[in-house]
Amino acid sequence: MAAVTYELIKKDSKSKARRGRVHTPHGSIETPVFMPVGTAATVKAMRPDEVKEMGAQIILSNTYHLYLRPGHEIVREAGGLHKFMNWDRAILTDSGGFQVFSLGDLRKITEEGVEFRSHIDGSKHMLSPEKSIEVQNALGSDIIMAFDECAPYPADRGYVKNSLERTTRWLKRCKEANKNEDFQSLFGIMQGGMYQDLRYQSAMEIVDLDLPGYAIGGLSVGEPKDIMYEVLDYCVDYLPADKPRYLMGVGSPDYLFEGVERGVDMFDCVLPTRIARNGTAMTSRGRVVIKNAAHERDFTALDPECDCYTCRNYSKAYLRHLFKSNEILSSMLLTNHNLHFLINLMSNMRKAIEEDRFLEFKREFYNKYGKF
Numbered sequence: 001m002a003a004v005t006y007e008l009i010k011k012d013s014k015s016k017a018r019r020g021r022v023h024t025p026h027g028s029i030e031t032p033v034f035m036p037v038g039t040a041a042t043v044k045a046m047r048p049d050e051v052k053e054m055g056a057q058i059i060l061s062n063t064y065h066l067y068l069r070p071g072h073e074i075v076r077e078a079g080g081l082h083k084f085m086n087w088d089r090a091i092l093t094d095s096g097g098f099q100v101f102s103l104g105d106l107r108k109i110t111e112e113g114v115e116f117r118s119h120i121d122g123s124k125h126m127l128s129p130e131k132s133i134e135v136q137n138a139l140g141s142d143i144i145m146a147f148d149e150c151a152p153y154p155a156d157r158g159y160v161k162n163s164l165e166r167t168t169r170w171l172k173r174c175k176e177a178n179k180n181e182d183f184q185s186l187f188g189i190m191q192g193g194m195y196q197d198l199r200y201q202s203a204m205e206i207v208d209l210d211l212p213g214y215a216i217g218g219l220s221v222g223e224p225k226d227i228m229y230e231v232l233d234y235c236v237d238y239l240p241a242d243k244p245r246y247l248m249g250v251g252s253p254d255y256l257f258e259g260v261e262r263g264v265d266m267f268d269c270v271l272p273t274r275i276a277r278n279g280t281a282m283t284s285r286g287r288v289v290i291k292n293a294a295h296e297r298d299f300t301a302l303d304p305e306c307d308c309y310t311c312r313n314y315s316k317a318y319l320r321h322l323f324k325s326n327e328i329l330s331s332m333l334l335t336n337h338n339l340h341f342l343i344n345l346m347s348n349m350r351k352a353i354e355e356d357r358f359l360e361f362k363r364e365f366y367n368k369y370g371k372f
Ligand SMILES: CNc1nc2c(CC[C@H]3O[C@@H](OC)[C@@H]4OC(C)(C)O[C@@H]43)c3nc(N)[nH]c(=O)c3cc2[nH]1
Pocket: 037, 038, 039, 060, 061, 062, 094, 095, 096, 097, 098, 099, 145, 146, 148, 149, 150, 151, 189, 216, 217, 218, 219, 220, 221, 248, 249, 250, 268, 269, 270
């Protein structure tokens, strides 16, 4: 029995949306779920007790960042990531593949793995499937992601096919390297770019390894929205219904609705925390750019429908003042609100699926939110 299992609770009758539960050694996760990103073992500008209090059930962290700093051996000696960062609920770690491509100074991809220079001090490193699993085992996360190549967009068919086939060979090496770990569940990652036949090939190859969960990778990499939705239309169905489905790197409200409607269970995105530090809030009436002069004498809350700590205690005028003054409290309060907003949105989506009114809920939200 894998340490991570999926329980289907209810399928929507008018779409592929589904309500479920993912069981992990650090508690169960109600799905669909949005997972706050805590790249360097912290959800930026938030304390873990605040993240827990707002209802986060699982957070993400990252192999690439923690391997480079402080080093996975230090986290292992600290007793693992849960102890190190004082988070006793579930943790998912990404394998580092994506970050090497997007952050590190990529040296070379070979069958062995990826050579790169650290974005921190330029030192030379090699990440391989075995190294990625070794690091994630040291971190002790509940869900560990396979070491994969996230093909760039656009990319020609030949490149994408070779890349997905190497990603499958890397996945087999990840499974082998993780075989003695009872409490850490390895998720496979489907690649295949925007090519339906290659997506199918990747899905068949990774599902054949009978893993506890699967992610759809290679999306949210700059492709137009309609292409992502078209790929999602068929990708989700290539994955088994009795396992969790994780769409990587996706998280603004419209993407969440479209992903849930197509049967995705798990989402992550740096957006809510990143745009908060840049002074932008997600609200039920669309985005609010707090530095705009319009908010200078606006003494109402960010979002009239939100009951988060920020919306209960502060006005737009005060939040604008904090941001303009470059105060640390600005990031804290806006991050708190944005995470609360998305976590609350997912909770309302779960309720809507339970009451068989998901599409109605989506329409109501879109009408109020305005343009995306
Ligand atoms: C933004 N769009 C996007 N992100 C993607 C990711 C990374 C997802 C991780 O990177 C961070 O988001 C940038 C998040 O914070 C940490 C904690 C690093 O984990 C999340 C992917 N990761 C892997 N392994 N494979 C993929 O095909 C893939 C595709 C993605 N598309």
